Amino acid sequence: MPVALKRMIVATLLLAAGSAAGAAGPRAEVMHWWTSGGESAAVRTLADAYRAAGGTWLDSAIAGSEQARAVALSRIAGGDPPTAALFNASRQFRDLIDQGLLNNVDAVAERDHWAQFLPASILDAVRVNGHYYAAPVSIHMPTWIWYSKAAFRKAGIAAEPRDFNELFAALDRLKAAGLIPLAHGGQAWQDNIVFRAVLANQGGAALYLQIFRDRDARAIASSEFRAVLTTFKRLHSYVDAGSPGRNWNDATALLITGRAGVQIMGDWVKAEFAGAHQDAGRDYGCIPGFGPRSPYIIQGDAFIFPKSSDPQALRAQLLLAGTVTSGAAQLAFSSRKGSIPIRADIDVHTLDPCAQLGVSIMKDRTRQLGNDESYLTPDQNGAMADVLTDYWNRDRDVAAVQRNIAAALRE
Amino acid sequence: MKAARPPRWYADPARLGLAALAVSAAAFFLLPLYVMAITSLKPMEEIRLGHLFSWPTQLTLDAWHAAWISACTGVACDGVRGGFWNSVSIVLPSTLIAITLGALNGYALAYWRARGAALLFGLLMIGAFIPVQVLMFPLVRMLGPLHLVGSLAGIVLVHVIFSMPIMTLIFRNHFAALPRELFLAARLDGAGFLRIFVLLMLPLSVPMLVVAAIMQATGVWNDYILGLVFAGREHLPMTVQLNNLVNTTTGTKLYNVDMAATLLTSLVPLAIYVISGRWFVRGIAAGAVRG
């Protein structure tokens, strides 16, 4: 298709979307899992932006990301799909694309030049065979290292740890001071986050990609990876007896009350600190990784757009894709969600210091890494999580763990 | 039921023992409720301290207010009250139809010969072992073409389908335990299928009907995954809101609001339990048999 013609079609579509008002305007039923307080405030900014653009936002909030995706899949299969549904920017919706169940939003993506500002791993997830099948909305970084300034003071730790040796030294001092060194919620997904933090920071980006992207059997069997697994397991000796089964926010509460020193968790913990009126820099610190070259892991959320028998649906979908990715909507959303914007071309000085730190790291594209689920199928990812949580909780021979991981990723 | 002149309870070691057992059992059962209730009355700052059993230093009803009226679950900020009437309108027909069908099935299976009935019942019982989530997907596909997905009729039908194995089982076993002579005598008197069911069997089954109502109403009231998929946006039950409040992975959890919302949402089943007590009276069988 010639570019000019494409432009014209886009313009017509967007004009139609923009000019229609009231009940005649596009109506979008949007399915997502943002149900807690801060998440609600964040999604409301998207709904407001959509409304301001002339659309009607019908909210279908379903708690729990797996649950929400399950309902979306059921409704797509039952012929009653929502206009848009939230998925992780990953391989989760690849089957839907392959079976031709999704509309593309190429018109908007090309108009707004998504390819220029989206991080590579997100772009790879939403653009398949040259078509854009999802509109990314947020980037979380799951492997931040948080610490309580009060606990560090009590343990006499003067400076932020800059590598794993210093981290272990700090954990030892916390332990000696009678505090819980590592506040950890012993649930499989949280164990997995700690593992990825060690892999990215000790193993480095190269090993990270060899494991997750290439599923390289030699890398899995390597002594480097063995060292990563050993460090991961060593962290287990710093958790308290109440750790298994604990929710992540209860672990954060241990930092907030100064009873624990360190937690390794995604940037959504900022909402928990904010709820307790604690500020980054004053009450707690955030370490994105060790060293000036530390990777930044990108965990993205994106809306997909199921095909529908409703002829108006595509119009509503295009308007939505354009609205949620716009600079203003991104800024308003990120500040409430605790995430960072999906685009690098906006001024972020209104965001909190940790988010600004994240944005500045993201400027260096070589430091960006995809989340595990952007490389692995959900099934491989789950099988690997089973191996890791088992290793975290039991005494296992590291070589056997390496073999089990190789088996989990072979499927 | 009692001996002619029972000794005072404190003078009778057996009854004293029973009373002690009752009190300690009640304490065990109430402990989680106590923790729930006081948690719902504490502000989050106090909950973060982790003193599970301690009485709130500052009692507040804020969480209850938020849970009922103002807590946000996505774009909407209406607490859990929004779906209350939807839940009622789902529970009433689902319970009535399910119990009626269950009792009818049980009665027919226990007393009447029908070709292949035992095999069908066996099939139904096997179905009771499949998690509903496994059945959800094929059911969506079956009901989709009938335009029953996303309607009140659809969700009621789904509840009736999923409860049928258990309801049928309960009533079949219940009727099988009644003396068969009752049925045979009624047959000799010339009473037919429905007449025996309505005039003889149902009055004999009041406590079991109450148990079935308790099970079905509670199950339907607490369901949310079926409501989510089959009820449609217009009829979402209030548990969808409850789940949205309580169940979040990376969102912040407000435990006080969670607990208040859970207690509020459970008020209807709890009321059913308390009210149903009066139908649990002894001696129905004796009266009906001899009467």
Next chain:
Amino acid sequence: MNKPAASPAAARRAPNPAHLALLPMALTALVVYLGSMLWSLRISMSSSRSLPMQDFVGLAQYQRLFANERWLHSLHNLALYTPLFIAASLVVGFLLAVLVDRQARAGGLLRAVFLYPYALSFIATGLIWQWLLNPELGIQQAVHGWGFAGFRFDWLVDQDRVIYTLVIATVWQGAGLVMAILLAGLRAIDADILRAARLDGVPAWRIHVSIVIPMLGFSFATAALLLLTAAVKLYDAVIAMTQGGPGTASEVPAKFIMDHLFGRANIALASAGATIMVLTAVALLAPLLYARRRALRASR
């Protein structure tokens, strides 16, 4: 099915009203349950991921299933949990029923107290149990606070004991229902029999053991089968209390199926698991139902 029945001649008069009454049940059993089972069976022999596909891969999914450590561990846990849960619920439920039955004044109140856990969604009560059983937060901590520093109750975080905490919490939730079923059964027992026994001077405990329990046979069977279906489908409590942890120590088959059905987008493997569960149910139920039919026929 075709054996001549010893029923009254009138019952054979056409049209059989029972056939008409059982029509909804027949439709449900054949279309929904049998249909879904066959569908699952079909999917389990395909390579479906997040949506059904129509290819055929034979028993590959079953091979993968039984090579999976977590699945095997789930089966092991279920085999441990099920008998414990059923036995404990029946015993506790019966004791509660007797307690409620014998307390003329407080009976109504006690019944509500024992039944209320059944009304609460497990999402929140599971969290409460997680707190209560957490060694740093709950009962162990409280007892330490009373000065018994040596007291240990940390099953929740113990790989080998975590399954018992699931038994405790689910019995707490389900025993009240067993009580209600047994109470309804108790109410249907001819009061004259008990009165006669009591007048003969038979002690209360013997009346219960020798007369009441045998007469409650059908009620116990109902409750046991109900508990069995609940045990096999055990899921909510695991999600709310342990999420299958510590590690994979409290994984159960229903969670394995659910994880693969949705989060892990492998409905073929999930369907293989579901089919195995159905086959297990058939293997357990068929002899039970057959024995009952024979017993019923013999008694008539």
